[in-house]
Amino acid sequence: MHTEKEHLHFIYHTLHSEIPVLEKQLIQLKQDGLNIKKQLGKDGHLNLETLAEKIDTFANIEANNRQIDALNLSYSILQKRLKNARLLLPQAYFAKLSLKFDEDDQNQLYLGKVGYVDQHTNDLIYDWRAPVAELYYSNKAGATSYAANGRTIPVTVQAREQFVIDHDRLLSATMTQMAVTDPLLLAVLAENRTGHLKEITATIQGEQNTFIRESDHAVVIANGVAGSGKTSVLLQRIAYQLYQHRYDWQAENILLLTPNLTFKTYIQGVLPSLGEQEPLSTTYQTFIQQLGRHFGLNQISTQNNHLEQLSQKVQDPAVTLKLSFLQAVLNQLSPDASLLTAAQNVWRWLGATGQRPEKPVDWLDWQSLAQSWQITELTQYDILYLLIVLTNYRQTNIQAVFIDESQDYDADTWTLLAALFVHAELTIVGDRDQRLAGVSPNIADYFQTRSHTQLQLSTSYRATGAITKYFIRYANLWSQTGRFVQELG
């Protein structure tokens, strides 16, 4: 039986010694790829004279393609292993689960920020996002079960241990049951955490874990008290979802909306420290301007708009509106078809017949539409919303949207986001009590047609002194509201 110190030395040594081996294997694979390409260049002459030669030539091409595909796959697997080995070197794992599956099958699983499989395909370290790691975070002990690949796996949790590790030095090992009073959590919270946010993988708490791993709903809305780890768990959830969808999503399929650019800097580096790339991250304002340009709109102001009202208006029957050019299509629709249905049909028809305007904004007479609705003027933001819904526009590259500080978004924003991201998964976190002015809308109201859930984060983990984020959010505003002073006091 190895002691924990010996085990750490073994793992550290394995990682340390496999890194140069992996580096060499990658160089070799690259060379193999180049050699195949060279060979293909030489065999470039396609012999297609007789049927037999044609079959031969195509079979060769197919075989070469398969070889290149296999090389590419091996290359990306090796690359991932190398990246993980480097990432794990300073802290190979943070916890151990002692599990008993049946009488003869006892396992000790070590959990790390990412997983690692050694040269002999042994699972040395399990990814914290692996299904079995749920047993650690949900504080399960004794006879219990976990879900993996749609199956329920019975298991007995015999022990749960936490480690503090610095490269090959084991600084502490603690048997633990209750997460909230864990010495590791207290030690982490006592650290002076200023400047940048850090990942919290080793000390994720029960209610935070529920939020991070929530997979039953398309829209997950969490309200949490100040310092309950909303931003931290939002980032952990991004990493979790990237792992769940590792075969179909990339970081560029994720959009993270942050309140301002300083905030973006504050959270930068958290996802790379978890082995993931930074996602697309921007403020709502910038996002809207970019989206507007796609439709030919400029300088969109989010003040004084009518989006909520318009979301009702587009359901009005199209016939009552002064949009004469819709007539040809209207004739084919039921007389009480809504503007939404009619316009979407027209837009499709314009696409099919190659008649769409170069800039979508030039499509409709916004002035007469405004008159029909007895609105003095449709703003650029109104028009953007209308174009999104009337052209049935989808941002198909975005699979998941993450929104922080949701209390500061208004009803119009939710109306637009709900219309735009009809198929994407949404994770929304905020604290209604931290709204700078006015009352936060009830976000769930905007996602009634989607499967959604609302969660609560009720424990605060902000350590004394870790006030960086307050400074960022309240910059320029605290003197006006006086609220910053109150909260710190």
Ligand SMILES: Nc1ncnc2c1ncn2[C@@H]1O[C@H](COP(=O)(O)OP(=O)(O)OP(=O)(O)O)[C@@H](O)[C@H]1O
């Ligand atoms: N499980 C945890 N383990 C260790 N530290 C944690 C944990 N949860 C939160 N923290 C720490 O608590 C502090 C507050 O976290 P965070 O900024 O994510 O909270 P928040 O709810 O988004 O705050 P705010 O209310 O200001 O928006 C951070 O320093 C974070 O690292």
